[in-house]
Amino acid sequence: MNIRFDLRQVRAFLAVASTLHFKQAAETLCITQPALSRLIKGLEESIGAELFTRTTRQVELTVAGRLFLGECQQAITHLERATHLAQQAASGDIGHLSIAYNDFSINGVLPSILDTFKEKYPDISVDLVYMPSHTQHKALLDHEIDVGFLIGPLDMAGIQTFRAALERIVVILPRRHHLADRQQLYIEDLKDEKFILGTENGWREFRQYIFNICIKAGFTPQVVQEASTSSGIFGLVAANMGVSLYSDCINRFQRDDIAVVPLDHDDYSVETIAAWSMSYTTPSFRLFRELLESRLGGES
Structure with missing residues (x-):
């Protein structure tokens, strides 16, 4: 299909779609209102569909206009990114x-x-x-x-x-916890423990994974504290607020206030x-x- 409209018409459409007001859109684009109307009319004729319904009091997007809007916004994002990359290349x-x-x-x-x-x-x-x-x-x-x-x-x-990477799941405990000196732990060993987990907004997938393996072991983790970052989780564990599960990449850190004990099963991994x-x-x-x-x- 041959595209018979140009970027100027698309930007005019986006301006009207964002304001639903031809006068305000024209001022944003620094053109006259009649010129804006001609751009929108030419775009609608090229597409073969009305994009706006207009009355003397209001402007609204049609169904076709709403669909066209979503795709145009993505197209503009891609064009801006392409322009940025080209400018970078030109500057060395x-x-x-x-x-x-x-x-x-x-x-x-x-x-x-x-x-x-x-x-x-x-x-x-x-x-x-x-x-x-x-x-x-x-x-x-x-x-x-x-x-x-x-x-x-x-x-x-x-x-x-x-x-x-595929990393084993480990248990993080306060250094003085009664399970801290174990060589390995079973997930069932944690059924009576208080848990510290990442927040739902930042750790959704891993939280769900923890809940799944705990529920499969016969208990629901009792979450008493949440943190948005790894360091926050480690700090709360060190403060004896509870225990947590993490990947064994934690072994790259050197902390003497928490203990790291692997779970017994190799299938527990992230x-x-x-x-x-x-x-x-x-x-x-x-x-x-x-x-x-x-x-x-x-x-x-």
Whole structure:
């Protein structure tokens, strides 16, 4: 299908859609109201559908207009990103990579991957943004990030994944806890304990995983405190407020106020995956993906 309208008409449509007022939209665009009306009329004729219903008192989007609006907003986002990348290339910055991460990845496998990547490709700029796993799902679909490091598995249309790490679940206890000197623990050993978990907003997938394994063992964890970060969870445990479950990447930390005891079962583990959109990849990301595959192997 040949597109018979231009970006100026689309921006005019977005301005009217955001204000639902032709005069205000025209002032925002610094054009006259008749000129704006001509742009909208030409766009509607090109599409073959009315986008607005107009009366003397109000302007409303039609059903076609609402559908067109959603797609146009995504298209503008992609065009702005493309412009930004082109400007970077023109200024001598030959590449850019946007990476989202969760707590497990930044405390586990990701730092060494980034260190190797930056050493190999020093001219590629890397933006890191903290983002909970469930938030990354939408960011990947909307192409807001190039790659996300999050809890797996993930089965989403258009999204490809790669296992970056598989780490055992461990119990975190106050140093003076009566179970702290055990070589390993069974999940049933924790049925009478008070739990400290990450918040629902930031730790949704891992919280659900903890609830699932506890309920399977015959009890529901008694959550008495929540924290938004790993360090917050560790601090509350150290303060003897309760116990928690975490990945064994915690062993990279050196703390003498908490004890880390593995669970008995190898099946108790958390998977960290790298995920990206199959429909949108940049040259910089392709280099990053090659590095992942060469360092980690694994299954896509």
